[in-house]
Amino acid sequence: MILGEEDHINEEGEFVINMGPQHPSTHGVLRLKVWLDGETIKKVEPHLGYIHRSIEKMSESLSYRQYGYLTSRMDYLSAHMNNLACALVVEKALQIQVPERAQAIRVIICELARISSHILWFASAGLDLGGVTPFFYAFRDREAINNIMEETCGARLTMNYMVPGGVIADVPSNFQARVKEVLKQFKDNYHEYDEILMGNVIFQNRMMDVGVLTKEDAIALGCTGPVARASGVSCDIRKLYPYDGYEKLQFDEVILTGGDSWARCQVRMAEMLQSVHIIEQLIDNIPEGDIVAKTKNVIKLPKGEFYQRVETARGELGVYIVSDGASTPYRCKYRSPNFANLSAIPHISKGHKIGDLIAIMATIDLIIPDIDR
C-alpha cells in the first residue's frame, strides 16, 4: 500500500529543482518540486493554486442557466462534457425529460470533443518527448473537428452548447455531412499516428514500464478515466451510470492491465476509435423533434442535494449541488478528474529519471485549470 508512506527527505544539501510554474512540459502553471539524486527522482511534490479562479464560489451567485458556462474554463478540452454535467444535474433535480434529438446531438458533440481532446493528448505527448512532427499531424484532424464545433456552437475553445433541457441551438443543415467527412479523414489518418509516434521504437521504449500505477493504487488515489482504465479499473461512467442514451449504444470500455505509460497511451488511442464507433451509430439516426425541453424562465431547484457525474475525456467529473430552493446554488462542488489523477504522479514517478517524469505527465494528460478550478 503506497498511501500513508512517508518520505524522509532532508532539506539540507538536496538537489531540488522547481519544474514550473513556467516550464514547457507542465502544460500550464503547475509547479512540481522535484528532489533529485543525479538524474534519478527521489521525490515529487506538486504545488497547486497558480490558476485558482474560485469557480465554485462564483457559481453560487449565478443562476442555473449561467453557472455551467464557467465549467468550460475548467477542463477546456472537455468543455462540452463539463457543460453537460451541469445541465444533467439540473435536469435530474427537476426531472426534465430531454428530447431524443437533443440527446443524440449531445452524444455526438461530446464524442467529437473526446476525439479532439485525445488527439491533442497525442500531439502534446509527442511534443513532450521531443518529437515535434506528431503535433502537426494531430492538429490537422483537430482543426477539422474544431471547425465543426465552430459551426455548431460558435467557438473553438471554451465552447458552450449544452443547456438545461437540451442544447442551445439546432445543428446546421450540413452537420451530418461534415461529421462524416471528419470521421473519414480521421480514420484515413489514423494509421499515420501509429507510424509517426506510437509505432516508433524510441517512443515505445520511453513509455514501457515507466510510471506503473497498480490497480490498488489507482483505486486508492481516486484515479479515473483512461489513467485508471490503463491500470485495469473499470470506471467508464458511460457504462456504469449511463446518461443521455449511452445505454442504447454499442461501444467497448477499453481496459488494459499494464498500468504503465504505454498502457495509458494505448487506452487513449483505442478510445478514439470507440468514439468514432459511437458517432457512426448516431449520425444517420438523429431523431426529429425538439432540441430543448420546455423549462421555466427562472429555474429553481427544489431544496436538497444533487449529484451527477459524466465521463469527460480525462475521467469522472462530478457536480455536487446543494440547493436551498433559490434560483442560485447554495453550494457547488466539482469533483474534477485531473485533481485526482495528479495525485498519482508523486507515487509513480519515484525512482525514475527526469525524462520519465515528463513522459508520465504526458500520459496522465493533465489540464491544469481543471486541477485548481
Add this chain to the structure above:
Amino acid sequence: MLLTVTEMVIVGLCLLVFLILLAFFLGYMERKVAAFMELRLGPNRVGPKGTLQIIADTVKLLFKEGFTPDAADKFLFNLAPGIIITTALLAVAPIAYARGFQIWDINIGVLYISSVSSMAVIGILMAGWSSSNKYSLIGAMRCGAQIVSYELSIGLSLISIVVLTGSLSLNDIVESQANGWWIFKGHIPVMIAFVIFVVASTAEINRAPFDLVEADQELTGGFNTEYAGMKFAMFLMAEYINLFVVSAVAATIFLGGWMPFHIGGMTGFNHIMDYIPSSIWFFGKTLFIIFIIMQFRWTFPRLRIDQLLNLEWKYLLPISMVNVLLVTLMAIMGWHF
C-alpha cells in the same frame, strides 16, 4: 609553400564568411525541411520564399541584450560560446572542398578533426556550470557523458577507413576512392561503419533524437538556458557548422568526398562523371547527409539518458569493435575492390 600572413588572413576571412553563409543556408534548409515534413509552409514572408527570414532572425538576436545572470561565473559564462564556436571553426580547416582545393592539407586530417571536435564538450560543460542554473548543470553533465561515449564509436568507424586506406590524410582518402567509393568497395562492414558514424555523429553534435543536452521539454534548453542574444546565436551557429563538419567528413570518408561517381575499369563512364565539377559532388553528398540527419530530428522522439548510454555501450561500441576487426581482415586479405 608557405602562405604570407596577409594571405592567411584573407583566406581565413573568406572561410569565415563562407561558414556564416553556410550556417544561414542550413538554418533556412532546416526550417524548410521541417515544414515539408510537418505539413506546413515554413518561412515564406521575408524575402523571396522566406530566404531572408534567417537574416531577420540574426538581426533580432544581434540587437538583443547580452544578458549575464548575477550568480553566474561571468568570465567562464562569456568564454564558453567562444570556445564552442572556435572548436567548430577549427574542425573545418582540413576538409577537401573540391579537387585540389583544401585550406590545410594536413597529413593527420582524420585524427585532427576527431580530436578538435571533441573539445566542444569543454565549452558545453563550461556553459552549463557557469550559468549557475540547475537545468543547465544537468544538461552539461549529460553532455559530458554523451559526447565522451559516442566519440568511441565515431573513432572506430573512422579507423575502419583509415585501415583500408593506410593514411590519415583526407586528401589521400579521397584519392583512394578514384575507382569507387568506400561504401561500395568495402562491402557490408563499411556500410555498417557508415551507419554507425552517422548515428554516433548525430549524438556527438547533440542533435535530436540525441539532443538530451538541450532537451527543451525536460531541461528548458539545457546548457544554453541562460544565454540570449549573440551568445545564443553563437551556439546556434556552432551547431550548424558542426552539422556541416560531420556530414562533410562522412561524405569524404565513405562517399568519396569530391571524387565523382567512378566505377573501376569503366573509363568512358568515369569521364562523363568527371564532367560534373568536383565541388558539386562534394556539396551534393554533404547536403544529402545533412538532409538525412535533419530528417532524424523531425521524425524521432528523444531518447532517455540511460537508453542513450545503453545504445552506445551495449550496441554501437561492440558492433564497431567487431566491425573494425572485420575491416582489418578485409584490408589484409585484400578482399575489397
